[in-house]
Structure formats: structure tokens, C-alpha cells
Amino acid sequence: MPSVIDAALGLHPQALSLKAERMELLAANLANADTPNYKARDIDFKAALAQAHTGQQSLTATHVAHMPLANSSGVLAEAKYRIPMQPSLDGNTVDAPADQAAFAETALQYQASLTLIGMRIAGLKSAIRGE
Amino acid sequence: MDVFKIFDVTGSALGAQTVRLNTVASNLANADVASSSAEAAYRSRQPVFAAVLENAMQDPASAKVQVAGIVETSAPPRQEYAPDHPLADANGYVYFSNVNPVEEMANMMSASRSYQSNVEVMNTVKQLLLATLRLGQP
Numbered sequence: 001m002p003s004v005i006d007a008a009l010g011l012h013p014q015a016l017s018l019k020a021e022r023m024e025l026l027a028a029n030l031a032n033a034d035t036p037n038y039k040a041r042d043i044d045f046k047a048a049l050a051q052a053h054t055g056q057q058s059l060t061a062t063h064v065a066h067m068p069l070a071n072s073s074g075v076l077a078e079a080k081y082r083i084p085m086q087p088s089l090d091g092n093t094v095d096a097p098a099d100q101a102a103f104a105e106t107a108l109q110y111q112a113s114l115t116l117i118g119m120r121i122a123g124l125k126s127a128i129r130g131e
Numbered sequence: 132m133d134v135f136k137i138f139d140v141t142g143s144a145l146g147a148q149t150v151r152l153n154t155v156a157s158n159l160a161n162a163d164v165a166s167s168s169a170e171a172a173y174r175s176r177q178p179v180f181a182a183v184l185e186n187a188m189q190d191p192a193s194a195k196v197q198v199a200g201i202v203e204t205s206a207p208p209r210q211e212y213a214p215d216h217p218l219a220d221a222n223g224y225v226y227f228s229n230v231n232p233v234e235e236m237a238n239m240m241s242a243s244r245s246y247q248s249n250v251e252v253m254n255t256v257k258q259l260l261l262a263t264l265r266l267g268q269p
Contacts, residue, residue, distance in 0.1 A: 024192035027256065034147075036179075
């Protein structure tokens with residue numbers, strides 16, 4: 001049974017983790033914008049959030065002989081490869097402006113989630129104090 | 132998931148772009164160095180970047196950059212006929228470097244743009260982490 005605090009905070013903590021992971025990927029893309037043969041990656045955010053909401057990973061282990069996923073070390077969402085808009089001589093598929101825009105957008109969404117969690121925590125605190 | 136790894140990744144990118152700027156500076160400084168033979172002429176140096184993919188399967192987000200090496204380009208050096216030059220060889224030719232200043236300037240602009248975007252990433256992530264640490268404080 002989920003605790004009252006989990007229910008009050010809702011989806012926001014998981015959304016926060018997903019956004020942090022996406023920011024990591026975009027930062028790695030921007031860092032490797034000049035590396036030959038580097039393929040840009042990104043997270044499909046809607047699919048990842050829907051998966052987190054239903055609480056269902058792609059492989060459930062219900063028996064001791066079931067093997068865990070290769071990326072079960074804490075990666076919450078699957079990083080997919082980005083399709084490049086234009087070919088490049090050195091095999092690099094990073095689109096720096098697109099990644100910068102995506103990074104800025106994700107940073108804003110992260111801040112929005114933080115603000116919402118903060119407001120809910122404040123609401124819980126005032127409910128606990130009985131104000 | 133370790134968000135602090137972003138600092139490792141962007142730090143490595145800043146280092147790599149600095150090496151690139153260093154090679155641009157060396158090339159431009161030595162663009163007019165003369166020598167007596169084609170083998171001894173200064174050749175333009177370019178860094179080769181590679182992504183460090185040690186944990187690529189488990190953690191695709193932490194792909195740091197490293198400078199795999201610095202190679203010298205193989206374009207032929209510029210030769211001029213100047214028999215009065217002190218370094219002229221038997222045929223009166225002097226060999227200058229094979230540095231192309233226009234290419235080096237383009238390299239410099241690209242490196243500086245990459246550097247700035249990585250600095251932006253680092254600043255943004257630092258502010259977000261500080262805001263996360265302040266979560267819950269009145």
C-alpha cells in the first residue's frame with residue numbers, strides 16, 4: 001500500500017528522475033558533438049513516463065531463474081538513437097542546436113517538477129502541523 | 132543514475148576542446164616557419180577525439196570525450212623559389228608549413244562554440260542541483 005506521502009507527491013519524483021537522466025544523455029551528446037562516429041541518443045519521454053506510471057518494466061522476473069535486464073543497474077528509461085537530419089562526413093549524428101534546445105526544455109521541466117514537489121511538501125507540512 | 136556524472140562528461144569535453152584550441156594556436160603560430168626540406172617542414176597538427184565507452188551498455192549517458200592522439204596532416208608543404216634565402220636547398224626552394232589559416236580559423240570557431248555550450252550545460256546543471264538540494268527548505 002503506497003504511503004500517504006507517495007500518494008501526495010504523485011508522479012513528480014519519478015518524472016524528476018527521468019528528466020535528470022535525459023539531461024545526462026543530452027549533456028553527453030553535446031560533449032561529443034565533435035567526436036567522429038558518435039551516435040546521438042535521446043529518451044522518448046512520453047513512453048518512459050507512461051511506463052513508470054503503470055509500474056511495469058518490460059521484463060518481469062517472477063521466478064528465481066529469470067535473468068535480469070542488462071540495464072537494470074538503475075537506468076529508468078531506454079535510450080534510443082536519434083535519426084540525423086543531415087549526413088555528416090565523420091559519422092557524427094549530434095545536432096548541436098537541437099540538443100541545446102532539448103536540454104533547455106528539459107531543464108525547465110525539471111525546475112517545474114521541483115517547484116511542484118516543493119509546493120506539495122509545503123502543503124503536507126502545514127497539514128501535519130494542523131494549520 | 133548519478134547526476135554528478137554530468138560534471139565528469141562536460142569537464143572532459145572542456146579539456147578536449149582546450150586541446151583543440153591549443154593545436155589551432157600552435158598551427159597558426161608556426162604557419163610561416165621555413166625549412167630546407169619537405170620532411171622537416173612544419174605540418175599542421177589535429178587532435179583526434181574518441182568517446183570513452185567503458186560502460187556504454189549499462190550507462191549510455193556517461194560517454195566522456197578523450198583525445199585519442201594528435202596527428203599531423205599529410206598535405207604537401209608549401210614551397211617557394213627563393214635562392215637567396217639562407218635556408219634554401221640545392222635547387223633554391225624553401226619549404227613552408229602546410230597550415231591552412233582559413234581552416235584553422237573555422238576550427239577555432241567550432242571549438243569555441245562547443246566550449247561555450249558545454250559551459251552552459253555545466254552552469255545549468257549546477258543550478259538545478261543546488262535547487263534540488265534546497266527542496267523542502269522554507
